Amino acid sequence: MEYVFDVFFEECFDKMxxxxxxxxxxxxxxxxxxNSVISGCIQGRQTATTxxxxxxxxxxxxxxxxxxxxxxxxxxxxxxxxxxxYIALRITWDWGLEDSTIVRNLLDEIFKCEKTFERLFLxxxxxxxxxxxxxxxxxxxxxxxxxxxxxxxxxxxxxKARAIYPTYSYAYQRLRQTKFIDVPIESCGKASPLRxxxxxxxxxxxxxxxxxxxxxxxxxxxxxPVLSLLEKLAECENRCxxxxxxxxxxxxxxxxxxxxxxxxxHLYAVRREMFHAKYEALLEDGLLPPxxxxxxxxxxxxxxxxxxxxLRDNFQLPGGVLKLPxxxxxxxxxxxxx
Numbered sequence: 088m089e090y091v092f093d094v095f096f097e098e099c100f101d102k103m104x105x106x107x108x109x110x111x112x113x114x115x116x117x118x119x120x121x122n123s124v125i126s127g128c129i130q131g132r133q134t135a136t137t138x139x140x141x142x143x144x145x146x147x148x149x150x151x152x153x154x155x156x157x158x159x160x161x162x163x164x165x166x167x168x169x170x171x172x173y174i175a176l177r178i179t180w181d182w183g184l185e186d187s188t189i190v191r192n193l194l195d196e197i198f199k200c201e202k203t204f205e206r207l208f209l210x211x212x213x214x215x216x217x218x219x220x221x222x223x224x225x226x227x228x229x230x231x232x233x234x235x236x237x238x239x240x241x242x243x244x245x246x247k248a249r250a251i252y253p254t255y256s257y258a259y260q261r262l263r264q265t266k267f268i269d270v271p272i273e274s275c276g277k278a279s280p281l282r283x284x285x286x287x288x289x290x291x292x293x294x295x296x297x298x299x300x301x302x303x304x305x306x307x308x309x310x311x312p313v314l315s316l317l318e319k320l321a322e323c324e325n326r327c328x329x330x331x332x333x334x335x336x337x338x339x340x341x342x343x344x345x346x347x348x349x350x351x352x353h354l355y356a357v358r359r360e361m362f363h364a365k366y367e368a369l370l371e372d373g374l375l376p377p378x379x380x381x382x383x384x385x386x387x388x389x390x391x392x393x394x395x396x397x398l399r400d401n402f403q404l405p406g407g408v409l410k411l412p413x414x415x416x417x418x419x420x421x422x423x424x425x
């Protein structure tokens with residue numbers, strides 16, 4: 088069966104122009120043909136399962152990409168030779184591939200060439216038409232909802248395979264290993280997906296990313312996400328706060344123990360006075376819990392943050408929450424659902 092897929096990629100891509108997969112229509116045409124080949128392999132061989140056939144198809148696409156790159160001194164030729172990976176990405180999602188190792192291999196190849204996963208995340212963050220204006224290509228997914236579900240699918244597999252990628256750390260001034268969910272988006276100022284979702288005021292996306300282990304304080308060179316949201320809310324006239332923005336703040340506050348006061352290196356008393364003067368209205372309106380700024384957070388909240396930190400470090404969010412020997416109500420609280 089491996090031979091069938093190898094021949095498919097060799098024959099199809101040999102006759103195709105270099106830019107043959109630049110358009111969404113061109114990619115969908117190849118995806119349709121490949122789906123037919125996969126279905127034929129499953130029906131024509133009794134021992135062939137769906138997962139086996141799809142796994143071999145995706146692996147064959149990765150191998151084709153690597154062969155072409157190897158013939159060019161390990162430099163990706165881009166064009167159709169790189170877009171074959173996105174054919175495999177769509178096939179992986181369409182058929183629900185369960186082999187996390189193969190999925191990770193696919194993500195690894197994409198990162199080696201692009202150093203980002205923006206083609207997967209942008210459509211989920213802004214809708215499927217936005218990537219065309221931001222990065223010059225059209226999403227392979229039908230709509231934002233499908234793209235978001237696909238992101239969750241790949242988040243699950245990347246966590247299961249413990250996928251990490253080298254990205255620049257502004258805190259350590261060097262490359263550090265970063266989880267798939269926190270890899271910066273190049274065309275959005277190298278901001279993390281969570282920061283982009285917060286800037287877009289998309290609480291549904293923020294919740295998904297936080298539940299799946301996104302770092303609430305991403306090391307992408309930007310300001311504290313909490314302080315960035317507070318800045319936006321403080322600018323609202325007549326204390327009319329946008330619901331989406333308030334929702335994002337509340338979700339983010341569930342994942343941080345304390346809001347660190349800005350204005351360093353001033354003394355704490357000075358920083359507290361400056362903070363209170365700027366955000367007094369937010370404190371009075373209950374948007375910012377005083378105990379997370381000046382006092383001591385509740386034991387319940389502190390425990391949630393500590394448990395989530397441990398689960399996040401071990402790639403166990405959100406699935407690991409259900410494995411905790413706790414009442415369902417407490418599990419929902421830790422999972423940010425309550």
